[in-house]
Amino acid sequence: MIKAEKLTKRFDDITALDGITCTIPKGCVYGMVGSNGAGKSTFLRLAAGVYKPDGGLVTVDGMPIYENPEHKARIAYIADETYFLPGANLKKMAGFYAAGYPSFCMKRFTVLTDRFGLDIKKPLGSFSKGMRRQAAVILALSRRADYYLFDETFDGLDPIVRKLVRSLICDEVIENNSTVVVTSHSLRELEDTCDQLALLHRGGVVLESDVGNLKTSLFKIQVAFPQEYDHSLFDGLELVHFTKRGSVSNLIVRGDRKETVERLRVLQPTVLDALPLTLEEVFTYEMEALGYAFSETGIQGTEQAI
Numbered sequence: 001m002i003k004a005e006k007l008t009k010r011f012d013d014i015t016a017l018d019g020i021t022c023t024i025p026k027g028c029v030y031g032m033v034g035s036n037g038a039g040k041s042t043f044l045r046l047a048a049g050v051y052k053p054d055g056g057l058v059t060v061d062g063m064p065i066y067e068n069p070e071h072k073a074r075i076a077y078i079a080d081e082t083y084f085l086p087g088a089n090l091k092k093m094a095g096f097y098a099a100g101y102p103s104f105c106m107k108r109f110t111v112l113t114d115r116f117g118l119d120i121k122k123p124l125g126s127f128s129k130g131m132r133r134q135a136a137v138i139l140a141l142s143r144r145a146d147y148y149l150f151d152e153t154f155d156g157l158d159p160i161v162r163k164l165v166r167s168l169i170c171d172e173v174i175e176n177n178s179t180v181v182v183t184s185h186s187l188r189e190l191e192d193t194c195d196q197l198a199l200l201h202r203g204g205v206v207l208e209s210d211v212g213n214l215k216t217s218l219f220k221i222q223v224a225f226p227q228e229y230d231h232s233l234f235d236g237l238e239l240v241h242f243t244k245r246g247s248v249s250n251l252i253v254r255g256d257r258k259e260t261v262e263r264l265r266v267l268q269p270t271v272l273d274a275l276p277l278t279l280e281e282v283f284t285y286e287m288e289a290l291g292y293a294f295s296e297t298g299i300q301g302t303e304q305a306i
């Protein structure tokens with residue numbers, strides 16, 4: 001289990017993480033999304049023991065991770081920017097990893113390179129960005145680690161390879177009860193892969209939920225009435241977003257879907273439909289509710305749109 005308690009990290013006058021508290025259970029795929037600069041990569045570096053916290057604590061199975069080589073050896077961390085030894089190929093990198101990590105499995109390395117179809121003797125410097133990402137995933141998964149921290153894992157991968165990586169991550173969790181933490185701007189990938197999801201904004205966790213509950217607690221209502229009305233008709237509902245065109249309104253509501261529909265049906269609408277949201281839509285409306293939205297003039301803080 002990875003546990004962060006009031007975790008804080010600053011860089012000069014910038015606070016990257018501001019008192020984050022969260023718990024990542026053993027044996028799950030935990031996704032982190034958020035606005036640019038929300039602190040996702042900083043959190044992973046703290047959890048991997050790369051950074052020292054400026055405040056608070058991050059522990060792995062109850063032990064502080066910074067300057068703890070024994071526990072750091074149980075963690076495989078893939079940074080957003082991949083790095084390999086100068087002039088190295090995959091075969092050389094495998095030998096390097098095997099020398100540093102007793103758990104490194106050469107047999108698994110061979111199986112994975114075959115599945116990805118990479119030439120282990122070809123210099124990594126000649127690989128494309130996507131191929132270098134694949135090489136980093138192969139080396140990490142060959143370690144048979146207890147914890148995997150993947151920063152923008154799917155970036156630069158084609159759809160076929162993304163599917164393979166998702167499958168391998170899920171297999172690792174199921175077969176070895178490993179814990180995987182993934183950051184990504186591809187919400188579609190997280191929707192298909194993660195058990196739990198955390199939304200970060202301005203250095204803090206503003207929402208943490210399992211993916212199923214997150215998608216069902218926020219939903220869209222399309223409703224119309226013959227008489228003139230405005231958003232005050234829906235007082236008592238927790239509206240995240242409201243738009244009206246003619247007699248038809250689109251509502252983004254937080255709460256119980258069945259209860260909301262029954263409540264609106266009493267008002268005798270001419271149209272009433274309850275629709276599910278994709279994870280990307282949930283993210284968009286949650287961020288809008290926090291004052292983070294995109295307009296024609298750029299990304300800016302906004303008031304809640306109701």
